[in-house]
Amino acid sequence: MVVTVSARHMDITGPLKAYAEDKANKLTKYYDRIQEIEVILDAGKDTIRVEMIVNAEHNDTFIAHHDQGDAYAGIDGCVQKLERQLTEHKKMYRNRKHPMEQKLPRTPKSE
Numbered sequence: 678m679v680v681t682v683s684a685r686h687m688d689i690t691g692p693l694k695a696y697a698e699d700k701a702n703k704l705t706k707y708y709d710r711i712q713e714i715e716v717i718l719d720a721g722k723d724t725i726r727v728e729m730i731v732n733a734e735h736n737d738t739f740i741a742h743h744d745q746g747d748a749y750a751g752i753d754g755c756v757q758k759l760e761r762q763l764t765e766h767k768k769m770y771r772n773r774k775h776p777m778e779q780k781l782p783r784t785p786k787s788e
Contacts, residue, residue, distance in 0.1 A: 678705060679713045687720035693748055700756045701729070708763035710734040716755075718748055727751030729759055739763060 680701045682694045701714040713732040718725060725748045731739040739762045743754035 678702070678711055680716070681714070682716045683718070685717065685719040687718060687725070689718065693718075696749060697752050700752050704731065704756065704759055704763065707760050708733060708767050710737075711763075716752070718751075725751055727755050729755040731759060731763070737766065739766070 680698045682689060682697045697716045697718075701716060704714065705711055710733045711731055712734060715730040715732075717728040717730075719728070724744050724746050727743045727745070727748065729741045729752075733739070739759055741755040741758035741762070743751045743758070745751040745754060
């Protein structure tokens with residue numbers, strides 16, 4: 678899996694890059710078919726916008742944005758959003774042949 682960290686209008690420090698790579702690598706726990714993760718940090722006037730793009734097998738793409746004053750909190754917010762997206766996708770992928778059946782109340786057999 679390839680993790681790319683880039684920035685617009687700002688410089689990335691070593692600890693920030695390591696933090697982003699560490700958090701991105703933990704996403705494979707939720708979906709193991711991830712091929713590439715791209716983390717983009719964009720500095721605005723007052724906030725830092727963090728965008729994470731996850732490319733998985735079968736042309737699946739997951740995108741999360743988070744606007745926060747702090748880059749570390751933005752990375753955490755994106756990771757939480759992607760965790761939810763990946764677990765829902767994995768659940769749908771696993772249950773595609775057996776969708777959840779509605780549970781109907783049982784009626785007693787007549788004798």
